[in-house]
Structure formats: structure tokens, C-alpha cells
Amino acid sequence: MRRVGFGSGLVVGLVAVVLLATACGGSSGSAGDALVDLSTFIGGPAEHLDPALDTSTTGLVGALYDGLTDLDYSDPAHPLVKPLLAESFQANADASEWTFKIRKDMTFSNGEQIKPSSFVRAWERASDPDFAGNYSYLFNFIEGGKAKLDGAATSLAGVEGDDDSMTLRVKLSAPYSNFATVAGFQLFAPMPSAVDKLKDQADWENGLMIGNGPYKLASPRTDAEVVLIRNDKWAGDVNGNKWPDRVSKITFRVSADPDTAYNAFEAGEGDMTAIPPGRTKDAEKNYATTSHVDIAGVYYFAVNQEDPVVGGPKNVLLRRAISQAIDRGAINEAIYDGNRADATGVTPAGIPGHKPKLCTFCALDRAAAKLAFDQWKAAGNTLRTPLKIQFNAGAGHEELVQMIVDNLKAIGIEAEAESRPGETYFSEVAQGKCQICRSGWFADYPAYDNFMFDLFHSDSIGGNNEGRYHNAAFDGLVDEAKRTVDPARQAGLFQQAEELLLNTDMAAIPINFYKGGEVYNPKKIASLPIDGLGKVAWEQVKLRG
Amino acid sequence: MFRYIVRRILLIIPTIFLALSFLFALFFVLPGDPATLMAGGANRIVDPGVVERINERYGLDDPLLVQFGDYWKRTLQWDLGESFQNRRSVNDILGDKAVNSVRLAIWATLIEVVFGISIGLLSAMRRYSISDKLTTVVTAVASAVPVFVLGFLLQYAFAVQPHKHGWPDWMRLRTQGIGPNTWTLFFIPTGQTWRYLVLPAVVLAAGSTALAARMTRGSMLEVLGADYMRTARAKGLDGHQAVWHHGLRNAMLPVVTLIGIDFGLVIGAAVLTEKTFSWPGLGSEIADSVISRDLPVTMGLTLVVVLAFTVVNLVVDVSYAWLDPRIRLGQDRNS
Numbered sequence: 001m002r003r004v005g006f007g008s009g010l011v012v013g014l015v016a017v018v019l020l021a022t023a024c025g026g027s028s029g030s031a032g033d034a035l036v037d038l039s040t041f042i043g044g045p046a047e048h049l050d051p052a053l054d055t056s057t058t059g060l061v062g063a064l065y066d067g068l069t070d071l072d073y074s075d076p077a078h079p080l081v082k083p084l085l086a087e088s089f090q091a092n093a094d095a096s097e098w099t100f101k102i103r104k105d106m107t108f109s110n111g112e113q114i115k116p117s118s119f120v121r122a123w124e125r126a127s128d129p130d131f132a133g134n135y136s137y138l139f140n141f142i143e144g145g146k147a148k149l150d151g152a153a154t155s156l157a158g159v160e161g162d163d164d165s166m167t168l169r170v171k172l173s174a175p176y177s178n179f180a181t182v183a184g185f186q187l188f189a190p191m192p193s194a195v196d197k198l199k200d201q202a203d204w205e206n207g208l209m210i211g212n213g214p215y216k217l218a219s220p221r222t223d224a225e226v227v228l229i230r231n232d233k234w235a236g237d238v239n240g241n242k243w244p245d246r247v248s249k250i251t252f253r254v255s256a257d258p259d260t261a262y263n264a265f266e267a268g269e270g271d272m273t274a275i276p277p278g279r280t281k282d283a284e285k286n287y288a289t290t291s292h293v294d295i296a297g298v299y300y301f302a303v304n305q306e307d308p309v310v311g312g313p314k315n316v317l318l319r320r321a322i323s324q325a326i327d328r329g330a331i332n333e334a335i336y337d338g339n340r341a342d343a344t345g346v347t348p349a350g351i352p353g354h355k356p357k358l359c360t361f362c363a364l365d366r367a368a369a370k371l372a373f374d375q376w377k378a379a380g381n382t383l384r385t386p387l388k389i390q391f392n393a394g395a396g397h398e399e400l401v402q403m404i405v406d407n408l409k410a411i412g413i414e415a416e417a418e419s420r421p422g423e424t425y426f427s428e429v430a431q432g433k434c435q436i437c438r439s440g441w442f443a444d445y446p447a448y449d450n451f452m453f454d455l456f457h458s459d460s461i462g463g464n465n466e467g468r469y470h471n472a473a474f475d476g477l478v479d480e481a482k483r484t485v486d487p488a489r490q491a492g493l494f495q496q497a498e499e500l501l502l503n504t505d506m507a508a509i510p511i512n513f514y515k516g517g518e519v520y521n522p523k524k525i526a527s528l529p530i531d532g533l534g535k536v537a538w539e540q541v542k543l544r545g
Numbered sequence: 546m547f548r549y550i551v552r553r554i555l556l557i558i559p560t561i562f563l564a565l566s567f568l569f570a571l572f573f574v575l576p577g578d579p580a581t582l583m584a585g586g587a588n589r590i591v592d593p594g595v596v597e598r599i600n601e602r603y604g605l606d607d608p609l610l611v612q613f614g615d616y617w618k619r620t621l622q623w624d625l626g627e628s629f630q631n632r633r634s635v636n637d638i639l640g641d642k643a644v645n646s647v648r649l650a651i652w653a654t655l656i657e658v659v660f661g662i663s664i665g666l667l668s669a670m671r672r673y674s675i676s677d678k679l680t681t682v683v684t685a686v687a688s689a690v691p692v693f694v695l696g697f698l699l700q701y702a703f704a705v706q707p708h709k710h711g712w713p714d715w716m717r718l719r720t721q722g723i724g725p726n727t728w729t730l731f732f733i734p735t736g737q738t739w740r741y742l743v744l745p746a747v748v749l750a751a752g753s754t755a756l757a758a759r760m761t762r763g764s765m766l767e768v769l770g771a772d773y774m775r776t777a778r779a780k781g782l783d784g785h786q787a788v789w790h791h792g793l794r795n796a797m798l799p800v801v802t803l804i805g806i807d808f809g810l811v812i813g814a815a816v817l818t819e820k821t822f823s824w825p826g827l828g829s830e831i832a833d834s835v836i837s838r839d840l841p842v843t844m845g846l847t848l849v850v851v852l853a854f855t856v857v858n859l860v861v862d863v864s865y866a867w868l869d870p871r872i873r874l875g876q877d878r879n880s
Contacts, residue, residue, distance in 0.1 A: 038721070044833055045825075046631075047630055047631050048631060055585055129598050129601075130602065132595070132598060133595075134584050134585050134591065134592075134595055136592075136594075136595060136598075137592035137594060137595060146594075149594055149598070150594070202627070202632035202633075205631075206631075206632075206633060222641075223638075223641060223642075223825045224722050224723055224726075224823075224825055225722070253721065253722060253823075254721075254722070254823055254825075255721055255823050256819075256820040256821060256822075256823050256829070257820070259697070260696075260697075260700070260720065260721065260820075260821055260822070260823065261721070263697065263700045263701065263704070263705055263720050263721075264700075264704075264719075264720045264721040264823075266705045266708065266709070267700065267704035267705045267707075267708045267717065267719070267720050268708040268717075269704075269719060269720060269721055270721075392587075421576050421577070422587050423575070423576050423577030423582060423586075423587060423838075424576050424577050425587075426586055426587070426589060426590045426591075427577075427578070427581055427586060427590070429590070430590045441589075462593075463590050463592070463593075464589065464590045466590070
């Protein structure tokens with residue numbers, strides 16, 4: 001009898017619990033002047049929010065911190081670097097020394113004035129080898145940066161802040177005319193004096209971090225969400241616009257993957273999310289999307305220049321044949337639901353200096369491809385074993401690589417897809433252990449050299465120059481462009497370098513450029529502006545009603 | 546009985562030591578250098594200086610035995626270290642996640658106990674009836690459908706469709722997260738929280754409930770045909786009384802084991818359910834930490850899961866011994 005009583009009691013208890021819980025239920029969801037985003041944290045919570053540590057491509061940190069400069073994307077095809085926390089910036093003749101005059105009317109969200117010393121504090125903190133994050137190598141741009149990161153120096157020799165004259169002087173380790181663009185990158189954002197009181201700098205992002213952007217943290221981050229509210233002390237963007245009607249509260253909620261996030265979006269639990277693979281058409285039909293916006297990123301294949309079969313000057317015709325045999329349009333439709341743009345070069349639109357249709361051999365032309373392949377064979381070359389197209393497994397590249405294999409077979413080039421473990425793929429590629437290697441690159445900051453230098457300069461061999469491309473003429477053009485202050489001349493030099501890379505050497509095979517990937521509820525959101533780096537300009541989001 | 550319990554408790558120590566030592570060794574067998582992956586190496590080629598600094602900071606360039614010794618020294622002081630990824634204290638991460646996991650596990654187990662056992666009993670007592678056949682089909686389906694498929698379908702049926710058809714908010718369940726996270730008596734959801742709990746709890750319980758129902762049915766059928774049940778009926782008990790007083794206790798032996806193991810499992814291995822519903826629990830955190838080679842998180846959280854599992858096993862064994870005195874008597878006789 002006792003056990004029967006327990007069983008009945010359990011059932012009654014459960015019913016009571018459910019009834020109690022039901023009675024307590026009310027309404028929820030984003031309402032009024034608030035926004036719930038399900039796109040930023042797909043896959044897991046924020047790894048970092050601290051601008052010294054964050055490496056994500058989302059715009060959240062940009063909403064919390066402003067830098068010395070920012071990009072004005074009023075004309076998306078021609079973004080302009082403008083001073084933001086600086087009232088002006090100036091380089092010396094060879095762009096080796098930069099002077100930023102800091103505005104006097106700028107404060108952090110706690111009211112503390114932003115001074116040159118706020119930058120010195122932030123930069124010393126972010127280059128401290130015990131704390132430095134994954135982007136800390138950018139301090140190598142600055143004189144003494146390498147020594148600081150290596151632990152051989154205690155401060156950055158090239159940085160000098162004078163609060164009296166509100167001037168920040170930066171001496172670079174080598175002339176660099178795009179430093180004003182890099183200086184706007186989040187790594188170089190200022191820090192308030194509160195960080196000096198921390199015992200452990202890692203605690204900063206886990207507490208109520210103080211910033212200077214259009215938004216501030218409403219509460220410390222959790223594993224489930226990050227909540228931002230308006231920073232009423234924000235002084236406005238590069239054009240002085242304070243966006244007074246900006247959304248008052250933004251909740252960034254964590255979702256496991258794009259499909260479950262999309263389910264939650266469709267269930268009304270969020271106002272925007274990322275479009276899951278293969279659902280672009282569905283999203284465009286039922287909601288509003290950012291799939292029309294160009295993002296500064298390129299999907300390409302690096303060709304190992306040290307490989308005897310495909311690399312080096314004697315195999316240019318084979319590489320040209322491969323590039324011209326690829327049906328980029330079909331790949332875009334079949335795999336990306338049309339949500340990419342066929343690549344016409346390596347450097348995408350939105351990067352100052354970008355030249356449309358730069359690549360001569362990046363469009364499908366099977367006859368030309370076949371001819372180039374025949375000419376390559378006629379020169380005494382033969383393909384004894386199938387070409388290997390390597391890619392990192394588990395990241396959704398299988399189908400694309402298989403389509404390329406089929407494209408190549410159609411003109412008589414035997415190839416095979418080779419999947420490699422994702423954990424070791426990029427380290428192996430960096431060591432030259434691949435033949436035709438899948439790759440992709442999103443701009444860290446909108447500068448032409450972020451593509452030409454980082455991906456193809458000989459100084460980047462062993463790093464992101466995955467094809468180990470080495471051409472002294474190319475290096476010379478890139479080096480000169482990096483020193484050149486005049487934007488038009490600089491753009492011309494970078495374009496010449498890229499033409500050499502693609503049209504003469506065919507050292508890489510670009511496939512497509514990325515597009516915006518957000519879907520949002522048009523009944524709630526009137527406009528969702530995305531900048532050229534794919535980041536949402538949160539302060540510019542407009543809600544209906 | 547006391548000696549039996551003490552012996553079982555002492556066995557927990559070598560179990561934990563072996564389990565975690567094995568995991569520690571396994572970590573270094575996995576492909577990919579932890580420091581490179583921490584520096585973002587799964588997505589791009591990283592700066593060698595950054596990798597070097599990570600190695601130094603976390604002692605990853607120390608010999609393995611030194612790292613192993615350090616690990617146990619810290620663990621014995623209950624210092625589980627800090628996450629390589631976001632530098633949060635593992636003790637903090639553990640606190641949040643373990644509570645979420647235990648709450649979800651409690652509800653999944655309650656569903657399993659209440660529905661699994663009742664359905665199994667009904668099926669056994671109405672053998673070959675339509676409801677019995679229906680139970681067989683439904684439990685087979687529930688065991689066979691993958692968790693993420695079931696989760697996705699339920700999200701669509703109880704959250705997406707109601708929203709699209711404009712049902713009142715209180716009739717719609719939630720698909721993601723833990724909601725306002727308000728609870729009474731530790732495990733009873735209050736306010737909006739129940740709407741976040743229902744779907745993950747049901748999905749997590751689906752497979753084990755089906756298994757518990759089938760096991761209860763099979764076990765009960767075996768017991769119903771036993772001699773002592775015939776004796777019970779012969780001495781005048783009606784069918785229901787015989788089942789409650791004599792059948793149930795014996796039939797529950799294997800079911801208790803199953804439920805115990807399930808409870809241990811759902812605390813630390815509910816990865817798919819936690820992922821599908823973005824429920825911030827231990828399982829998904831452990832899985833993520835393995836992928837990102839976040840050793841302190843993997844080790845710290847696994848330690849707790851192993852602890853929970855061994856404690857649950859102990860409880861199961863003790864209750865087993867309580868349900869069937871032959872077990873403890875046999876143990877005592879052998880000692």
C-alpha cells in the first residue's frame with residue numbers, strides 16, 4: 001500500500017506542478033523597442049567580448065567599442081577611412097610615423113574622458129604577452145611591438161600619448177600607408193582606467209565591461225545570452241550621426257546551429273538569424289534578407305607553387321585550364337542557393353582599390369580550358385596521377401570540391417577530392433603539404449594589403465600564403481603599395497600586383513565572393529544595414545512602428 | 546549492508562582516477578596541436594608567436610608527466626583551472642552547467658519513470674490488446690527516431706506552427722535556451738521557464754521511456770507467469786493486489802538499473818538534446834571543449850560527470866540490494 005501511495009502521490013504532484021507552472025505562464029519575446037538576435041552566437045556563446053581578445057567576425061564588439069578611425073560605407077563600393085575618436089590623422093612622407101589628434105568631447109560610457117593615454121593603456125594591455133589574444137600579432141606593425149610580444153621589452157617603443165596636447169604618436173616598424181584603417185580595428189580600441197584596477201585582465205569581459213560604442217553591456221555576459229542597452233554618452237559615428245532612434249535593447253541569444261536558430265526565428269523567438277545552408281530562397285520568399293549585400297570575403301583555392309605537377313611557371317597553362325573549367329555559376333546555384341557572387345579576382349568589392357572583373361581566366365570557358373590543357377601537354381607535360389584537391393573535412397566543402405572534380409573531368413583533367421581532418425588542415429597547408437588547397441579569407445580590416453600581403457607575399461610563406469607563392473616582382477609591387485600614401489596610386493599598384501598574381505601567374509583559383517547571410521522579420525525590422533565586412537551596424541538598425 | 550555500501554564508495558576512488566587519467570592521455574592522442582587550435586587554427590593559419598605564447602601560458606610545452614602531475618595536484622585541491630578558450634574559471638562554468646543538466650535529467654527521468662513504467666505495466670496486464678500492440682509500435686518508433694529529428698519535429702509542431710498560425714503566446718512552447726531560469730524547490734520551473742523545459746525534457750526522455758516501457762512489460766510478463774504469483778492468487782489475492790504486492794517489486798529490478806543508468810547518462814551525455822534546444826548543460830559543453838581542445842573544461846566537467854555516474858550507480862546498486870536481499874547477502878557471505 002505504501003508504494004501505491006507513493007505512485008499516486010507522484011502523479012498528483014506532477015499534475016500540480018504542471019498546473020502551477022501553467023498558471024504562472026505569461027507572454028514573452030522581443031517586444032517594442034527591443035531586438036533579439038539569433039545570428040551572432042550560432043554554435044556557442046561568445047568566446048570573447050574584450051576587443052583585445054575577440055576574433056569573431058560579428059559586429060557585437062563594434063557596438064561596444066569605437067576606435068581611432070572607422071569606415072564610412074555611405075558608398076558601399078568606395079568606403080572611406082574617416083577619423084572617429086581622432087579629430088584628424090596624419091602620416092609623414094613615407095607613412096612610417098602617424099599622428100592622431102584625439103577629440104576632446106569623447107567619453108566612455110561611465111563618463112571618463114577618452115585621452116591619448118586611454119589608447120596607450122589599451123595597446124600596452126593588448127600586447128602584454130601574458131594576456132595577448134590571437135590578433136596581437138598586429139602589434140608587429142608598431143615599432144617595438146615584436147619585442148613587447150616576445151617579452152623582450154616591457155612597453156611599446158613606438159607609441160607615445162600626450163594628454164595635454166591630446167596627441168597620440170605612433171612610429172611603425174616599417175612604412176605602412178593603410179595604418180589609419182588598421183588603427184580603427186577593435187584590437188586598438190581605447191580602455192578606461194578601470195582596467196588598471198583588475199587583478200586579472202581576463203576578468204574584464206566577464207564583468208560589466210565599460211566601453212565607448214553606441215551600446216553598453218546591460219549585465220555581464222552569460223552562456224545563454226549577451227544583452228546590450230544604449231550608451232547615451234555615445235558621441236556619434238564618423239559622420240557625426242548619433243542615431244537618436246536606435247534600438248534601446250539588443251539581446252544576442254546563443255543557438256546550437258543555423259537550423260535550430262532558424263526554427264527559433266520562425267517560432268517568433270528572435271527577430272533575425274543566419275540563413276541556414278540551402279534555405280536562401282525560402283528565407284527570401286518569406287522574410288527579408290541581407291543576401292544582396294557584398295561582403296569582403298573570398299572563397300578560393302591556393303595552388304602549391306612548389307608542387308612539381310601544378311606549381312611554378314611551367315604549369316601556368318594547367319592552372320589556367322583548371323580555373324576556366326570551373327562552372328562557378330552552377331556551384332553557386334547548387335551549393336549556395338545563389339547566395340554568393342562568382343569571383344572575378346581575389347580582392348572583393350568593398351575593399352578600397354578593388355577592380356571589378358580583374359581576373360581574365362576566372363569565367364567558365366571549356367573550349368579555352370581544353371586548349372590550355374592541350375598546350376600544357378604539348379609542352380611535354382603529362383598528368384600521371386589524378387590531381388588532388390584537398391579540403392578540410394566537416395566544414396561543408398565536400399560537395400563543392402566534388403563539383404570541381406566533375407568540371408575538370410569534363411575537359412579531360414583527372415582529379416580527386418581529398419578530405420583532411422579540420423583540426424590539422426591549415427597547419428599542414430602552411431607547411432606546403434597540399435597540391436590544390438581549399439581556402440577562404442574574410443578581411444580583418446578593409447585594406448587591399450589584407451589580401452595581397454597576407455595571402456600572397458613571400459613574407460607570409462609558412463603563414464597564410466598557403467600556395468607558397470613567391471614572385472619578386474609581385475612582392476615589390478605590394479611593398480611599394482604599402483608605402484604609398486596617395487590612394488589612387490596605391491590602388492593602381494595593388495591592382496598591378498593582383499593582375500600579375502592571377503592573369504600572369506594564375507597562382508590562385510578564386511571561386512566566389514561572400515554575400516550577407518542574415519534573415520530578419522520585416523514586420524519588426526524596417527532595415528538591417530550590413531557593412532562591407534559583414535558586420536551589422538547595430539546603431540543603424542531601424543524597427544517598425 | 547553498511548559494509549557493502551562502504552566497499553562500493555571506496556571503489557569510486559580508483560574508478561575516477563582511472564577514468565580521468567585515461568581521458569588525459571586520450572586528449573594528447575587527438576589530432577591537432579591544442580595551442581594552434583586555441584589560436585583559431587581550425588579556421589585559419591595562425592601566427593607562430595601567438596601559438597608559442599599560448600603554449601607558455603598554459604604549460605602545454607611541459608613534458609606530459611609534469612602536466613599530468615600538475616593536473617592531479619590541482620584537482621585534489623578542487624581547483625579545476627581556467628578555460629583555455631575564454632579564461633573563465635572551470636569551477637564557475639561547472640556550477641552553471643551542472644545545475645542545468647541535473648534539472649533536465651530530473652525531468653527526463655520523471656517522465657521515464659511515470660510514463661515508461663505505467664505504459665509497460667498496462668501493456669503487460671493487457672497483453673496482445675490493441676493498446677499493447679500500439680505501445681509496441683510507438684516505443685519502437687520512439688527508440689528509433691534520432692534525437693535531433695524528433696526535436697526538430699516537435700519544435701516545428703509546438704513552436705513554429707503555433708506561431709505561424711497566431712496562437713496565443715501561452716500556448717506556444719519554446720525551442721531555444723533556458724528562458725528566465727526561475728525555479729522553485731530546485732527543479733520545479735516557474736514563470737516562463739516551463740515552456741523552455743517541456744520540449745527538451747520530452748525529447749531527452751523519449752528513447753529511455755520507450756526502453757523502460759518495453760523492459761517493464763517484458764519483466765512484468767515474466768513475473769506474472771512465476772510460481773509465487775500463482776501462489777499469491779491461490780491464497781485469495783485478486784489480480785491487481787497480486788501485481789502490486791508481489792509482482793511489481795520483482796519486476797522492477799532490471800527497470801531500476803536501467804533508470805539509474807539513464808539518469809547518470811542524461812546528466813553528462815545529453816549532447817544532442819542540449820544542442821538541439823540550446824540547453825546550456827554539461828554534455829554539450831564537454832563536446833564543445835573536446836572539439837576546441839579546451840583541456841581544463843573537458844577534464845573538470847568529465848570529473849563531475851564521472852562522479853555523478855558513480856554515485857548514481859551506487860544508489861542503483863544499493864536499491865537493487867534493497868529490492869533483492871540475495872544480492873547483499875551474497876556479498877556479505879563472500880567477504
